[in-house]
Amino acid sequence: MTRPAVVDTVMGPLTEAAELLRAGTVTPGELTGACLERIDRIEPELRAWARVDAARALEQARSLGPSPPPSSPPLWGVPVGVKDNIETRGLATTAGSPLLAGNVPERDAEPVRRLRSAGAVVLGKTACTELATNDPAPTRNPWSARHSPGGSSAGSGAAVAARMCFATIDTQTAGDILRPAAYTGVVGFKPSYGQVSHSGVIPVAWSIDTVGFQARTVRDVALLSGVLSGTGAPGSSAPPDHAGAPRIGLIRDYFYELCDEPVRRNTDDVAEQLARAGATVEEIHPGVDFSLLHAAHRTVTFAECAAVHEDLYRRRGTEMSEKLRTLIELGLVTPAVSYVQAQRVRARLAAGLQRELERVDAVLMPVAPTTAPADLTGTGSSGLLIPWTFCGFPAVSIPTGLSEEGLPYAVQLAGAILTDQRLLVTADWCSRTVDARLPVPVA
Amino acid sequence: MTRQSATRQPSPQETLTAWAGLLFGPERAGRIAPSLTERIGHLDQISRAELSYDDEPATRYCPPAPAPDGHGS
Numbered sequence: 412m413t414r415p416a417v418v419d420t421v422m423g424p425l426t427e428a429a430e431l432l433r434a435g436t437v438t439p440g441e442l443t444g445a446c447l448e449r450i451d452r453i454e455p456e457l458r459a460w461a462r463v464d465a466a467r468a469l470e471q472a473r474s475l476g477p478s479p480p481p482s483s484p485p486l487w488g489v490p491v492g493v494k495d496n497i498e499t500r501g502l503a504t505t506a507g508s509p510l511l512a513g514n515v516p517e518r519d520a521e522p523v524r525r526l527r528s529a530g531a532v533v534l535g536k537t538a539c540t541e542l543a544t545n546d547p548a549p550t551r552n553p554w555s556a557r558h559s560p561g562g563s564s565a566g567s568g569a570a571v572a573a574r575m576c577f578a579t580i581d582t583q584t585a586g587d588i589l590r591p592a593a594y595t596g597v598v599g600f601k602p603s604y605g606q607v608s609h610s611g612v613i614p615v616a617w618s619i620d621t622v623g624f625q626a627r628t629v630r631d632v633a634l635l636s637g638v639l640s641g642t643g644a645p646g647s648s649a650p651p652d653h654a655g656a657p658r659i660g661l662i663r664d665y666f667y668e669l670c671d672e673p674v675r676r677n678t679d680d681v682a683e684q685l686a687r688a689g690a691t692v693e694e695i696h697p698g699v700d701f702s703l704l705h706a707a708h709r710t711v712t713f714a715e716c717a718a719v720h721e722d723l724y725r726r727r728g729t730e731m732s733e734k735l736r737t738l739i740e741l742g743l744v745t746p747a748v749s750y751v752q753a754q755r756v757r758a759r760l761a762a763g764l765q766r767e768l769e770r771v772d773a774v775l776m777p778v779a780p781t782t783a784p785a786d787l788t789g790t791g792s793s794g795l796l797i798p799w800t801f802c803g804f805p806a807v808s809i810p811t812g813l814s815e816e817g818l819p820y821a822v823q824l825a826g827a828i829l830t831d832q833r834l835l836v837t838a839d840w841c842s843r844t845v846d847a848r849l850p851v852p853v854a
Numbered sequence: 855m856t857r858q859s860a861t862r863q864p865s866p867q868e869t870l871t872a873w874a875g876l877l878f879g880p881e882r883a884g885r886i887a888p889s890l891t892e893r894i895g896h897l898d899q900i901s902r903a904e905l906s907y908d909d910e911p912a913t914r915y916c917p918p919a920p921a922p923d924g925h926g927s
Binding site for chain 2: 756758
Protein backbone atom coordinates (compact mmCIF):
# COMPACT_ATOMS: atom_id res chain seq x y z
CA MET A 412 0.00 0.00 0.00
CA THR A 413 1.50 3.32 -1.07
CA ARG A 414 1.71 5.89 1.71
CA PRO A 415 -0.57 8.94 1.24
CA ALA A 416 2.46 11.26 1.38
CA VAL A 417 3.97 9.42 -1.58
CA VAL A 418 0.71 9.57 -3.56
CA ASP A 419 0.44 13.33 -2.90
CA THR A 420 4.04 13.83 -3.97
CA VAL A 421 3.52 11.96 -7.26
CA MET A 422 0.62 14.28 -8.09
CA GLY A 423 2.67 17.44 -7.45
CA PRO A 424 5.43 19.23 -9.32
CA LEU A 425 9.05 18.15 -9.66
CA THR A 426 10.48 20.94 -7.54
CA GLU A 427 8.28 19.97 -4.58
CA ALA A 428 9.18 16.28 -4.99
CA ALA A 429 12.88 17.17 -5.02
CA GLU A 430 12.46 19.10 -1.77
CA LEU A 431 10.50 16.28 -0.11
CA LEU A 432 13.15 13.77 -1.19
CA ARG A 433 15.90 15.94 0.25
CA ALA A 434 13.91 16.32 3.47
CA GLY A 435 13.52 12.54 3.71
CA THR A 436 9.70 12.81 3.69
CA VAL A 437 9.61 10.35 0.79
CA THR A 438 12.33 8.07 -0.55
CA PRO A 439 13.55 7.53 -4.15
CA GLY A 440 12.42 3.90 -3.96
CA GLU A 441 8.91 4.86 -2.86
CA LEU A 442 8.54 7.55 -5.51
CA THR A 443 9.86 5.38 -8.34
CA GLY A 444 7.63 2.52 -7.20
CA ALA A 445 4.58 4.79 -7.16
CA CYS A 446 5.31 6.08 -10.68
CA LEU A 447 5.77 2.53 -11.96
CA GLU A 448 2.47 1.50 -10.37
CA ARG A 449 0.71 4.32 -12.25
CA ILE A 450 2.44 3.27 -15.47
CA ASP A 451 1.29 -0.33 -14.97
CA ARG A 452 -2.28 0.82 -14.46
CA ILE A 453 -2.61 3.61 -17.04
CA GLU A 454 -0.18 2.68 -19.80
CA PRO A 455 -2.36 0.07 -21.59
CA GLU A 456 -4.78 2.89 -22.51
CA LEU A 457 -2.40 5.84 -22.91
CA ARG A 458 0.54 4.12 -24.61
CA ALA A 459 2.87 6.90 -23.57
CA TRP A 460 6.00 4.75 -23.33
CA ALA A 461 8.09 3.08 -25.99
CA ARG A 462 9.65 0.96 -23.25
CA VAL A 463 9.86 1.05 -19.47
CA ASP A 464 12.98 -0.15 -17.66
CA ALA A 465 11.26 -0.91 -14.35
CA ALA A 466 13.86 -3.27 -12.91
CA ARG A 467 16.80 -0.97 -13.50
CA ALA A 468 14.87 2.12 -12.38
CA LEU A 469 13.91 0.46 -9.09
CA GLU A 470 17.42 -0.83 -8.61
CA GLN A 471 18.87 2.63 -9.16
CA ALA A 472 16.29 4.30 -6.91
CA ARG A 473 16.85 1.83 -4.07
CA SER A 474 20.61 2.13 -4.42
CA LEU A 475 20.26 5.82 -3.60
CA GLY A 476 19.06 4.83 -0.15
CA PRO A 477 16.27 6.34 1.98
CA SER A 478 17.94 9.64 2.79
CA PRO A 479 20.06 12.00 0.71
CA PRO A 480 23.78 12.58 1.11
CA PRO A 481 24.80 15.90 2.71
CA SER A 482 25.14 17.74 -0.58
CA SER A 483 22.62 15.88 -2.71
CA PRO A 484 22.39 16.79 -6.40
CA PRO A 485 19.31 18.78 -7.49
CA LEU A 486 17.35 15.90 -9.04
CA TRP A 487 18.27 13.30 -6.42
CA GLY A 488 15.76 10.45 -6.66
CA VAL A 489 13.35 12.16 -9.08
CA PRO A 490 11.77 9.74 -11.63
CA VAL A 491 11.85 11.06 -15.21
CA GLY A 492 11.31 9.90 -18.79
CA VAL A 493 13.51 10.30 -21.85
CA LYS A 494 12.13 10.70 -25.37
CA ASP A 495 12.88 7.72 -27.56
CA ASN A 496 15.18 9.64 -29.93
CA ILE A 497 17.70 10.41 -27.16
CA GLU A 498 20.28 7.70 -26.56
CA THR A 499 20.31 5.78 -23.30
CA ARG A 500 23.06 3.33 -22.43
CA GLY A 501 21.85 -0.26 -22.50
CA LEU A 502 18.25 0.73 -23.27
CA ALA A 503 16.96 0.56 -26.85
CA THR A 504 16.56 3.91 -28.62
CA THR A 505 14.40 3.60 -31.72
CA ALA A 506 13.03 7.11 -32.31
CA GLY A 507 9.57 5.67 -32.83
CA SER A 508 10.68 3.62 -35.83
CA PRO A 509 10.66 -0.18 -36.14
CA LEU A 510 13.56 0.26 -38.55
CA LEU A 511 15.80 1.13 -35.58
CA ALA A 512 14.71 -1.86 -33.48
CA GLY A 513 17.75 -3.35 -31.83
CA ASN A 514 19.59 -0.03 -31.59
CA VAL A 515 20.91 -0.32 -28.05
CA PRO A 516 23.41 2.50 -27.44
CA GLU A 517 26.63 1.87 -25.60
CA ARG A 518 26.54 5.26 -23.92
CA ASP A 519 24.13 7.90 -22.73
CA ALA A 520 23.45 11.04 -24.73
CA GLU A 521 25.01 14.06 -23.03
CA PRO A 522 21.64 15.34 -21.67
CA VAL A 523 20.94 11.90 -20.17
CA ARG A 524 24.41 11.77 -18.65
CA ARG A 525 23.79 15.12 -16.98
CA LEU A 526 20.33 14.03 -15.85
CA ARG A 527 21.76 10.93 -14.15
CA SER A 528 24.66 12.93 -12.67
CA ALA A 529 22.06 15.21 -11.11
CA GLY A 530 20.51 12.19 -9.40
CA ALA A 531 17.46 11.60 -11.62
CA VAL A 532 16.03 8.08 -12.02
CA VAL A 533 15.30 7.25 -15.68
CA LEU A 534 12.09 5.18 -15.86
CA GLY A 535 12.25 4.51 -19.60
CA LYS A 536 11.74 5.92 -23.08
CA THR A 537 8.66 7.91 -23.99
CA ALA A 538 6.93 7.28 -27.29
CA CYS A 539 7.53 9.64 -30.19
CA THR A 540 6.47 9.91 -33.79
CA GLU A 541 8.38 8.04 -36.50
CA LEU A 542 11.97 9.36 -36.43
CA ALA A 543 10.51 12.38 -34.55
CA THR A 544 8.78 13.65 -37.70
CA ASN A 545 5.10 13.63 -38.63
CA ASP A 546 3.60 10.14 -38.51
CA PRO A 547 1.72 9.93 -35.18
CA ALA A 548 2.84 7.93 -32.17
CA PRO A 549 0.38 5.38 -30.70
CA THR A 550 -0.05 7.60 -27.62
CA ARG A 551 -3.51 8.78 -26.59
CA ASN A 552 -4.26 12.19 -25.06
CA PRO A 553 -5.06 11.68 -21.35
CA TRP A 554 -7.80 14.32 -21.59
CA SER A 555 -9.63 12.57 -24.41
CA ALA A 556 -8.70 9.39 -26.30
CA ARG A 557 -10.15 10.74 -29.55
CA HIS A 558 -8.05 13.91 -29.52
CA SER A 559 -4.43 14.12 -30.62
CA PRO A 560 -1.71 14.27 -27.94
CA GLY A 561 0.41 16.23 -30.45
CA GLY A 562 3.91 15.32 -31.50
CA SER A 563 6.57 14.48 -31.91
CA SER A 564 7.09 14.21 -28.12
CA ALA A 565 3.61 12.74 -27.69
CA GLY A 566 4.39 10.16 -25.03
CA SER A 567 6.24 12.70 -22.91
CA GLY A 568 3.32 15.12 -22.66
CA ALA A 569 0.89 12.30 -21.86
CA ALA A 570 3.24 10.74 -19.27
CA VAL A 571 3.81 14.04 -17.44
CA ALA A 572 0.12 14.99 -17.54
CA ALA A 573 -0.93 11.56 -16.24
CA ARG A 574 1.63 11.71 -13.40
CA MET A 575 3.60 8.71 -14.62
CA CYS A 576 6.80 10.71 -14.17
CA PHE A 577 7.72 14.23 -13.07
CA ALA A 578 9.35 15.42 -16.25
CA THR A 579 10.77 14.35 -19.57
CA ILE A 580 13.64 15.45 -21.75
CA ASP A 581 12.58 15.96 -25.33
CA THR A 582 13.58 17.53 -28.62
CA GLN A 583 12.00 20.19 -30.83
CA THR A 584 12.60 20.81 -34.53
CA ALA A 585 9.23 22.43 -35.31
CA GLY A 586 6.65 22.30 -32.50
CA ASP A 587 7.64 18.97 -30.98
CA ILE A 588 7.73 19.98 -27.30
CA LEU A 589 5.41 22.96 -26.89
CA ARG A 590 2.54 21.51 -28.91
CA PRO A 591 2.18 18.21 -26.99
CA ALA A 592 2.63 20.20 -23.78
CA ALA A 593 -0.23 22.49 -24.81
CA TYR A 594 -2.49 19.63 -25.90
CA THR A 595 -1.92 17.70 -22.66
CA GLY A 596 -1.97 20.61 -20.21
CA VAL A 597 1.65 20.65 -19.02
CA VAL A 598 4.52 23.13 -19.33
CA GLY A 599 6.87 22.74 -22.30
CA PHE A 600 10.17 24.61 -22.64
CA LYS A 601 12.47 24.82 -25.62
CA PRO A 602 15.72 26.59 -24.67
CA SER A 603 17.76 28.72 -27.04
CA TYR A 604 19.41 26.64 -29.75
CA GLY A 605 22.60 25.09 -28.43
CA GLN A 606 21.94 25.80 -24.75
CA VAL A 607 21.62 22.07 -24.07
CA SER A 608 23.95 19.65 -25.85
CA HIS A 609 22.29 17.46 -28.48
CA SER A 610 25.19 15.06 -28.61
CA GLY A 611 23.65 11.58 -28.67
CA VAL A 612 20.30 12.71 -30.05
CA ILE A 613 19.12 11.07 -33.29
CA PRO A 614 18.80 14.17 -35.47
CA VAL A 615 15.88 15.39 -37.52
CA ALA A 616 17.59 18.59 -38.69
CA TRP A 617 20.81 19.30 -36.83
CA SER A 618 20.87 23.03 -37.34
CA ILE A 619 17.44 23.33 -35.67
CA ASP A 620 17.08 20.40 -33.24
CA THR A 621 16.93 21.61 -29.64
CA VAL A 622 16.75 19.59 -26.44
CA GLY A 623 14.08 20.79 -24.02
CA PHE A 624 11.63 19.62 -21.39
CA GLN A 625 8.07 18.93 -20.37
CA ALA A 626 7.08 19.14 -16.71
CA ARG A 627 4.25 20.45 -14.55
CA THR A 628 5.42 23.96 -13.71
CA VAL A 629 7.68 26.66 -15.09
CA ARG A 630 9.92 26.24 -12.03
CA ASP A 631 10.27 22.55 -12.89
CA VAL A 632 11.53 23.27 -16.39
CA ALA A 633 13.74 26.07 -15.05
CA LEU A 634 15.40 23.61 -12.71
CA LEU A 635 15.91 21.08 -15.51
CA SER A 636 17.24 23.75 -17.82
CA GLY A 637 19.76 24.88 -15.24
CA VAL A 638 20.93 21.32 -14.66
CA LEU A 639 21.19 20.30 -18.31
CA SER A 640 22.60 23.52 -19.70
CA GLY A 641 25.03 23.90 -16.87
CA THR A 642 23.89 27.47 -16.29
CA GLY A 643 21.83 26.91 -13.16
CA ALA A 644 23.22 27.26 -9.70
CA PRO A 645 23.53 23.78 -8.12
CA GLY A 646 20.48 23.05 -6.04
CA SER A 647 18.58 25.99 -7.40
CA SER A 648 14.93 25.07 -7.75
CA ALA A 649 13.55 28.24 -9.24
CA PRO A 650 14.47 31.38 -11.11
CA PRO A 651 14.67 34.47 -8.93
CA ASP A 652 11.47 36.41 -8.46
CA HIS A 653 10.85 38.97 -11.17
CA ALA A 654 11.98 42.41 -10.11
CA GLY A 655 8.71 43.84 -11.31
CA ALA A 656 5.79 43.09 -13.58
CA PRO A 657 7.11 42.14 -17.01
CA ARG A 658 6.79 43.85 -20.38
CA ILE A 659 4.89 41.62 -22.77
CA GLY A 660 4.51 42.07 -26.52
CA LEU A 661 1.30 40.51 -27.85
CA ILE A 662 1.67 39.34 -31.46
CA ARG A 663 -1.61 38.92 -33.27
CA ASP A 664 -0.29 39.35 -36.84
CA TYR A 665 -0.08 36.02 -38.70
CA PHE A 666 -0.70 33.98 -35.53
CA TYR A 667 -4.33 35.01 -35.02
CA GLU A 668 -5.09 34.49 -38.70
CA LEU A 669 -4.33 30.78 -38.25
CA CYS A 670 -6.30 30.31 -35.01
CA ASP A 671 -9.92 29.55 -34.28
CA GLU A 672 -12.00 32.01 -32.29
CA PRO A 673 -11.82 30.23 -28.88
CA VAL A 674 -8.00 30.16 -29.02
CA ARG A 675 -7.83 33.84 -30.01
CA ARG A 676 -10.23 34.70 -27.18
CA ASN A 677 -8.21 32.65 -24.68
CA THR A 678 -5.01 34.47 -25.64
CA ASP A 679 -6.70 37.87 -25.37
CA ASP A 680 -8.14 36.88 -21.97
CA VAL A 681 -4.68 35.90 -20.75
CA ALA A 682 -3.22 39.20 -22.02
CA GLU A 683 -5.94 41.08 -20.10
CA GLN A 684 -5.28 39.09 -16.93
CA LEU A 685 -1.56 39.86 -17.12
CA ALA A 686 -2.24 43.55 -17.72
CA ARG A 687 -4.63 43.70 -14.76
CA ALA A 688 -1.90 42.16 -12.60
CA GLY A 689 0.46 44.96 -13.58
CA ALA A 690 2.27 43.73 -16.68
CA THR A 691 2.82 46.15 -19.52
CA VAL A 692 1.10 44.45 -22.43
CA GLU A 693 1.23 46.07 -25.85
CA GLU A 694 0.51 44.64 -29.26
CA ILE A 695 3.58 44.61 -31.46
CA HIS A 696 3.91 44.16 -35.20
CA PRO A 697 7.27 42.53 -35.98
CA GLY A 698 6.99 43.23 -39.71
CA VAL A 699 8.48 39.82 -40.49
CA ASP A 700 7.15 37.59 -43.25
CA PHE A 701 6.32 34.56 -41.11
CA SER A 702 5.11 32.56 -44.11
CA LEU A 703 8.57 32.99 -45.68
CA LEU A 704 10.15 31.81 -42.47
CA HIS A 705 7.86 28.78 -42.54
CA ALA A 706 8.87 27.99 -46.14
CA ALA A 707 12.55 28.27 -45.24
CA HIS A 708 12.07 26.02 -42.21
CA ARG A 709 10.51 23.30 -44.32
CA THR A 710 13.35 23.55 -46.83
CA VAL A 711 16.10 23.27 -44.23
CA THR A 712 14.32 20.56 -42.26
CA PHE A 713 13.57 18.35 -45.26
CA ALA A 714 17.09 18.68 -46.69
CA GLU A 715 18.86 17.98 -43.40
CA CYS A 716 16.49 15.12 -42.52
CA ALA A 717 17.15 13.55 -45.93
CA ALA A 718 20.89 13.92 -45.37
CA VAL A 719 20.60 12.27 -41.94
CA HIS A 720 18.46 9.34 -43.02
CA GLU A 721 19.48 8.84 -46.67
CA ASP A 722 21.20 5.56 -45.90
CA LEU A 723 18.15 4.18 -44.06
CA TYR A 724 15.91 5.41 -46.88
CA ARG A 725 18.03 3.68 -49.55
CA ARG A 726 17.97 0.40 -47.64
CA ARG A 727 14.47 0.37 -46.19
CA GLY A 728 12.55 3.35 -47.56
CA THR A 729 9.63 1.18 -48.66
CA GLU A 730 9.08 0.20 -45.01
CA MET A 731 8.76 3.82 -43.90
CA SER A 732 5.39 5.51 -43.52
CA GLU A 733 4.22 7.39 -46.57
CA LYS A 734 4.64 10.70 -44.71
CA LEU A 735 8.26 10.06 -43.76
CA ARG A 736 9.19 8.61 -47.11
CA THR A 737 7.77 11.65 -48.88
CA LEU A 738 9.53 14.04 -46.49
CA ILE A 739 12.89 12.42 -47.21
CA GLU A 740 12.27 12.35 -50.96
CA LEU A 741 11.38 16.04 -50.93
CA GLY A 742 14.63 16.66 -49.08
CA LEU A 743 16.61 14.61 -51.57
CA VAL A 744 15.43 16.73 -54.49
CA THR A 745 15.97 20.08 -52.75
CA PRO A 746 18.65 21.99 -54.70
CA ALA A 747 21.75 22.89 -52.70
CA VAL A 748 21.31 26.55 -53.61
CA SER A 749 17.76 26.52 -52.20
CA TYR A 750 19.07 25.10 -48.92
CA VAL A 751 21.63 27.88 -48.67
CA GLN A 752 19.05 30.51 -49.60
CA ALA A 753 16.74 29.16 -46.89
CA GLN A 754 19.56 29.51 -44.35
CA ARG A 755 20.07 33.11 -45.52
CA VAL A 756 16.37 33.86 -45.11
CA ARG A 757 16.59 32.37 -41.64
CA ALA A 758 19.55 34.57 -40.67
CA ARG A 759 17.92 37.75 -42.01
CA LEU A 760 14.54 37.20 -40.38
CA ALA A 761 16.04 36.01 -37.11
CA ALA A 762 18.00 39.26 -36.88
CA GLY A 763 14.79 41.24 -37.42
CA LEU A 764 12.88 39.25 -34.81
CA GLN A 765 15.76 39.52 -32.34
CA ARG A 766 15.54 43.33 -32.48
CA GLU A 767 11.81 43.17 -31.73
CA LEU A 768 12.18 40.66 -28.91
CA GLU A 769 14.95 42.62 -27.21
CA ARG A 770 12.43 45.42 -26.54
CA VAL A 771 10.30 43.25 -24.24
CA ASP A 772 10.69 40.50 -21.65
CA ALA A 773 8.65 38.12 -23.81
CA VAL A 774 6.24 38.00 -26.70
CA LEU A 775 2.87 36.32 -26.19
CA MET A 776 0.80 34.36 -28.70
CA PRO A 777 -1.11 31.08 -28.99
CA VAL A 778 0.74 27.76 -29.12
CA ALA A 779 -1.46 26.09 -31.72
CA PRO A 780 -4.41 27.15 -33.87
CA THR A 781 -6.86 25.02 -31.86
CA THR A 782 -6.97 22.91 -28.75
CA ALA A 783 -5.99 19.26 -29.35
CA PRO A 784 -7.64 18.33 -32.67
CA ALA A 785 -10.03 15.37 -32.92
CA ASP A 786 -7.78 13.75 -35.51
CA LEU A 787 -5.48 10.85 -34.71
CA THR A 788 -3.98 10.70 -38.21
CA GLY A 789 -1.80 13.77 -37.58
CA THR A 790 -0.13 15.65 -34.73
CA GLY A 791 -1.68 19.10 -35.17
CA SER A 792 -0.14 22.25 -36.58
CA SER A 793 3.33 23.52 -35.68
CA GLY A 794 2.93 26.73 -37.69
CA LEU A 795 2.85 29.02 -34.65
CA LEU A 796 5.96 27.45 -33.14
CA ILE A 797 8.25 27.20 -36.15
CA PRO A 798 9.36 30.86 -36.19
CA TRP A 799 10.91 30.64 -32.72
CA THR A 800 12.31 27.14 -33.14
CA PHE A 801 13.85 27.94 -36.52
CA CYS A 802 15.42 31.18 -35.31
CA GLY A 803 16.82 29.51 -32.19
CA PHE A 804 14.82 31.59 -29.69
CA PRO A 805 13.70 30.16 -26.35
CA ALA A 806 9.96 29.50 -26.05
CA VAL A 807 7.69 28.16 -23.34
CA SER A 808 4.12 26.89 -23.34
CA ILE A 809 2.00 27.32 -20.20
CA PRO A 810 -1.47 25.90 -19.59
CA THR A 811 -4.15 28.55 -19.05
CA GLY A 812 -7.40 26.66 -18.50
CA LEU A 813 -9.85 24.21 -20.04
CA SER A 814 -12.13 24.61 -23.04
CA GLU A 815 -15.85 23.85 -22.99
CA GLU A 816 -14.91 20.41 -24.34
CA GLY A 817 -12.62 19.88 -21.36
CA LEU A 818 -9.38 20.20 -23.35
CA PRO A 819 -6.41 22.29 -22.17
CA TYR A 820 -5.83 25.83 -23.41
CA ALA A 821 -2.29 27.23 -23.45
CA VAL A 822 -0.32 30.28 -24.48
CA GLN A 823 3.21 30.58 -25.76
CA LEU A 824 5.87 33.02 -24.58
CA ALA A 825 9.09 33.51 -26.56
CA GLY A 826 12.18 35.57 -25.81
CA ALA A 827 15.25 36.89 -27.55
CA ILE A 828 18.01 34.37 -28.12
CA LEU A 829 20.06 33.50 -25.04
CA THR A 830 17.63 35.22 -22.68
CA ASP A 831 16.33 31.90 -21.37
CA GLN A 832 16.53 32.86 -17.72
CA ARG A 833 14.65 36.12 -18.29
CA LEU A 834 11.99 34.26 -20.29
CA LEU A 835 11.53 31.66 -17.55
CA VAL A 836 11.24 34.33 -14.86
CA THR A 837 8.59 36.06 -17.00
CA ALA A 838 6.77 32.81 -17.73
CA ASP A 839 6.78 31.92 -14.04
CA TRP A 840 5.22 35.30 -13.22
CA CYS A 841 2.61 34.83 -15.97
CA SER A 842 1.83 31.27 -14.94
CA ARG A 843 1.34 32.21 -11.30
CA THR A 844 -0.80 35.17 -12.36
CA VAL A 845 -3.06 33.03 -14.56
CA ASP A 846 -3.01 30.26 -11.94
CA ALA A 847 -4.80 27.72 -14.16
CA ARG A 848 -4.62 24.74 -11.75
CA LEU A 849 -5.83 22.05 -14.15
CA PRO A 850 -7.14 18.86 -12.55
CA VAL A 851 -5.22 15.62 -13.06
CA PRO A 852 -6.74 14.10 -16.21
CA VAL A 853 -6.31 10.47 -15.09
CA ALA A 854 -7.08 9.40 -11.51
CA MET B 855 17.18 47.90 -52.72
CA THR B 856 16.20 45.33 -55.29
CA ARG B 857 17.60 44.05 -58.56
CA GLN B 858 16.38 42.00 -61.51
CA SER B 859 17.74 38.58 -62.48
CA ALA B 860 19.09 38.71 -66.03
CA THR B 861 19.95 35.08 -66.82
CA ARG B 862 17.37 32.47 -67.85
CA GLN B 863 17.75 29.41 -65.67
CA PRO B 864 15.52 26.35 -65.39
CA SER B 865 12.68 27.10 -63.03
CA PRO B 866 12.54 25.21 -59.73
CA GLN B 867 9.43 23.47 -61.10
CA GLU B 868 11.33 22.17 -64.11
CA THR B 869 14.38 21.17 -62.11
CA LEU B 870 12.63 19.34 -59.31
CA THR B 871 10.08 17.53 -61.43
CA ALA B 872 12.80 16.20 -63.72
CA TRP B 873 15.06 15.29 -60.84
CA ALA B 874 12.34 13.49 -58.90
CA GLY B 875 11.55 11.41 -61.98
CA LEU B 876 15.19 10.46 -62.40
CA LEU B 877 15.77 9.66 -58.75
CA PHE B 878 12.58 7.85 -57.83
CA GLY B 879 11.06 6.78 -61.15
CA PRO B 880 7.91 8.15 -62.75
CA GLU B 881 5.44 6.27 -60.53
CA ARG B 882 6.91 7.49 -57.28
CA ALA B 883 7.47 10.99 -58.68
CA GLY B 884 3.79 11.06 -59.62
CA ARG B 885 2.82 9.95 -56.14
CA ILE B 886 4.66 12.81 -54.46
CA ALA B 887 3.70 15.36 -57.13
CA PRO B 888 1.25 17.32 -54.92
CA SER B 889 3.83 17.64 -52.15
CA LEU B 890 6.44 18.53 -54.75
CA THR B 891 4.24 21.33 -56.06
CA GLU B 892 3.90 22.77 -52.56
CA ARG B 893 7.66 22.40 -52.06
CA ILE B 894 8.37 24.19 -55.32
CA GLY B 895 6.15 27.02 -54.16
CA HIS B 896 8.25 27.32 -51.02
CA LEU B 897 11.52 27.27 -52.95
CA ASP B 898 10.23 29.92 -55.33
CA GLN B 899 9.13 32.09 -52.42
CA ILE B 900 12.55 31.77 -50.80
CA SER B 901 14.42 32.43 -54.04
CA ARG B 902 12.42 35.55 -54.85
CA ALA B 903 12.94 36.89 -51.34
CA GLU B 904 16.66 36.25 -51.36
CA LEU B 905 17.23 37.69 -54.83
CA SER B 906 15.37 40.85 -53.86
CA TYR B 907 18.27 41.83 -51.60
CA ASP B 908 21.26 43.62 -53.03
CA ASP B 909 23.95 42.57 -50.58
CA GLU B 910 27.62 43.06 -51.16
CA PRO B 911 28.87 39.64 -52.32
CA ALA B 912 31.33 39.35 -49.46
CA THR B 913 28.63 39.86 -46.84
CA ARG B 914 26.29 37.11 -47.98
CA TYR B 915 25.68 34.52 -45.28
CA CYS B 916 27.26 31.15 -46.01
CA PRO B 917 26.75 28.08 -43.82
CA PRO B 918 29.91 27.29 -41.85
CA ALA B 919 32.28 24.47 -42.65
CA PRO B 920 31.84 21.39 -40.49
CA ALA B 921 33.87 21.13 -37.34
CA PRO B 922 36.05 18.02 -36.79
CA ASP B 923 33.26 16.37 -34.77
CA GLY B 924 31.01 16.52 -37.83
CA HIS B 925 28.82 19.33 -36.57
CA GLY B 926 28.81 22.91 -37.81
CA SER B 927 31.36 25.15 -36.19
